[in-house]
């Protein structure tokens with residue numbers, strides 16, 4: 114979602130004459146769009162500010178200025194603190210106020226022109242105004258796009274900052290989503306990924322006053338000319354309705370890939386996490402899904418070393434992974450986040466134990482990922498070409514299962530192939546990507 118938000122920031126600044134650059138050096142405006150989900154990500158902000166400060170000073174020596182802004186969830190959570198600790202920062206804004214970026218930048222420039230300090234802070238959490246503003250912007254031509262349909266979360270998993278930084282759960286209206294979707298299709302988008310922190314909790318209101326869930330929304334989006342692939346992320350097991358499972362069987366545009374985080378395999382840990390599902394419920398969802406779409410590729414998120422997690426609990430996570438067999442997954446060491454209940458829990462786990470468990474889990478996941486990628490060797494897969502490859506005779510694309518594919522295109526031109534779905538004969542697997550030849 115931060116990628117999506119960053120693209121929208123570029124959109125809102127374009128009419129002001131700002132363009133995206135490859136490097137922050139010499140830029141008139143630098144925005145650090147930050148993530149607060151784990152401590153490592155949050156810590157990076159201050160080192161990045163230090164790096165940008167040097168560039169800002171270099172510009173100053175040439176008699177020019179740079180506006181430095183910190184946006185995103187660290188800004189939301191620690192805005193005032195950032196202002197205090199880093200006087201070089203001109204403005205701070207949260208994930209729900211970045212549509213005001215042009216106003217903030219102009220205000221900052223005006224303050225500086227008057228010889229005053231720029232100290233702007235905007236961390237309001239109301240969401241609706243943002244989307245109204247963003248929907249007015251033009252869309253660039255491209256084969257794939259994100260479309261935010263839902264934001265925030267009311268689930269309050271005990272480890273997670275999202276409900277505090279993105280705010281409470283909010284679904285956009287059907288009319289707004291459909292209007293944005295049609296704009297994307299007109300701009301040549303072939304694959305749309307619906308975004309939300311809890312995307313399957315989506316409950317948008319249609320013009321008739323009727324409420325639609327994600328399943329109905331996907332069915333309608335699939336009817337839009339040009340959309341050949343639909344994906345959605347991230348889902349919570351709690352909201353994985355039968356209707357949505359059926360979409361994976363019935364709607365050919367809905368890709369056979371699902372990112373469904375479970376976090377842990379031990380019911381005791383899941384309870385302490387306030388996940389509202391146990392491991393059996395999760396496994397049952399996967400069974401039903403595979404019954405409807407046997408080739409579905411599964412992805413997940415895992416946290417190891419949650420407070421109180423014993424060796425036995427961790428072994429239950431390993432067991433669950435062995436049972437599900439993931440095509441890919443993300444796994445993290447538990448990171449205590451300020452203001453969340455788990456950060457206050459006793460029995461915090463030693464870093465060494467967390468690292469050990471993470472290494473074990475990641476080795477297993479890598480094995481499964483390699484196995485999945487190798488299982489398509491020899492097959493013909495439809496691949497959407499998204500970008501040039503590493504050499505002039507290759508292109509980059511994605512298989513229906515979300516695998517990154519390096520394609521040998523021979524003497525064909527990448528530009529001509531961009532945005533088309535081509536048949537690729539896969540001849541090489543591996544843990545991170547697969548390779549094949551254009552058929």
Ligand code: SAH
Pocket residue numbers: 150151272273274275310311347348349373374375376414415416445446447448449450
């Ligand atoms: N809404 C999604 C996940 C959003 S956060 C869901 O409920 O599954 C993305 C991922 O970051 C989470 O799935 C979790 O695995 C990880 N995460 C969140 N908070 C964390 C923390 N405090 N420590 C480690 N990982 C965390």
Ligand code: SF4
Pocket residue numbers: 266267268269270273274275276310311349
């Ligand atoms: Fe965070 Fe996801 Fe839990 Fe919401 S459901 S609190 S976003 S982990």
